[in-house]
Amino acid sequence: MTLHRSFSTSAALSNRCIAYVQNGDPTQVLRSVTFSRLPPPSPNTVNLRFLLSPINPADVNTIEGVYPSKPSLTSNLTSKGLGSSEEPVYVGGNEGLAQVVQVGDGVEKLKEGDWVVMDKPQLGTWSTSRNVSFKDVIRLPTSGLTEAHGATMTVNPTTAYNMLTGFANLKEGDWVIQNGANSAVGQLVIQIAKVKGINTINFVRSRDNMAPLVEHLKGLGATKVLTYDDLNDKSLRTKVKEWTGGKDIRLALNCVGGEPTTSMAKFLGQDAHLVSYGAMSKKPLSLPTSLHIFKNLTSHGFWQTNWTKTHSREEKEQLITTLAEMMQEGKIKAPEHTIVTIGAKESDEEATAKMQDVFANIAQGRYGKKVLLKLEDTST
Ligand SMILES: NC(=O)c1ccc[n+]([C@@H]2O[C@H](COP(=O)([O-])OP(=O)(O)OC[C@H]3O[C@@H](n4cnc5c(N)ncnc54)[C@H](OP(=O)(O)O)[C@@H]3O)[C@@H](O)[C@H]2O)c1
Known part of the structure; x- marks a missing residue:
């Protein structure tokens, strides 16, 4: 992942992610981190803008540090403080729907505007933007799918389908x-x-x-x-x-x-x-x-x-196509959900407090629905 170093003025900090420095209770350890615009993508990479990313039960376990699949530390979000090499962070979020906003040289099968889902665990989807290898995403059809369908495509529908078959x-x-x-x-x-x-x-x-x-x-x-x-x-x-x-x-x-x-x-x-x-x-x-x-x-x-790690790209694309077709035909509904929006103008303190509140509500089972996170950004 390549992320640009921040400008010194807060107005330039148009990107945001929800991150943590150390494992623990999400209501205590999560922080909002703002960072600057991404540079153009390097060869064989794409810049993504996340549209919607779920909070799944396993995300809570990951933040607590009790889940076997772990994210990597990120140290190039900012030039100093949280998100820099002084204080690297883990960016939360394992699945999500993103739109391709810029394509690097050598990327042939993706274009600007495409909807994609992650083909790699723990990429840090609770973020407005990310730069990733084109190999780490799978393209979705856009017609007939809602954002909620796309955002929740890679974890639960795939699990249900694979267990049944x-x-x-x-x-x-x-x-x-x-x-x-x-x-x-x-x-x-x-x-x-x-x-x-x-x-x-x-x-x-x-x-x-x-x-x-x-x-x-x-x-x-x-x-x-x-x-x-x-x-x-x-x-x-x-x-x-x-x-x-x-x-x-x-x-x-x-x-x-x-x-x-x-x-x-x-x-x-x-x-x-x-x-x-x-x-x-x-x-x-x-x-x-x-x-x-x-x-x-x-x-x-x-x-x-484990299924994702042990199956070929063709098998994974085939599975996503099969599920997307069921969704387009109205045979699979998007899960009942609540969208939590963090506005572009909210300060890091406000966004941190909102996220901690969301996780307190999740811990008490107050939503009874899938929570989908929308981080607004003003950079594109
Ligand atoms: N192995 C995999 O690859 C894989 C993939 C996806 C999900 N998962 C796991 O599957 C589980 C469900 O995920 P999800 O996203 O579908 O969750 P979800 O929509 O949030 O649903 C949670 C379910 O757990 C039940 N529940 C909560 N606390 C319970 C308790 N103390 N005793 C009995 N039931 C309880 C809830 O029932 P009530 O409505 O009665 O509260 C609800 O049916 C999670 O453990 C998740 O990590 C595993």
């Missing part, structure tokens, strides 16, 4: 069971399964008013929606048999861990796969040994970051 060879009419079904990933599992004619049994935490959530998930294509409490109901086994017509359920997707996963796994049939991708309850996963011995259950973990 990569473990059990499911066919139309088959069944999948999942917990955390109202998570962004869970809602994508429901929609992609629907496209493929696969039925879903979906578990969520119970709440005072279940009806709107059940209606929402069914609107996305959920076959059945139940709560973790229903897993303790002995009659559920008979009901599931009736729904599936006795067909074995061969794929379970685990977002939360703990007791709901132990109970859910008992609904799996012969030679099934349990795929864990999240641990939202922070409780360990415990599975009855008998499921392994008598039903040949296989328990896997899935990490999209």
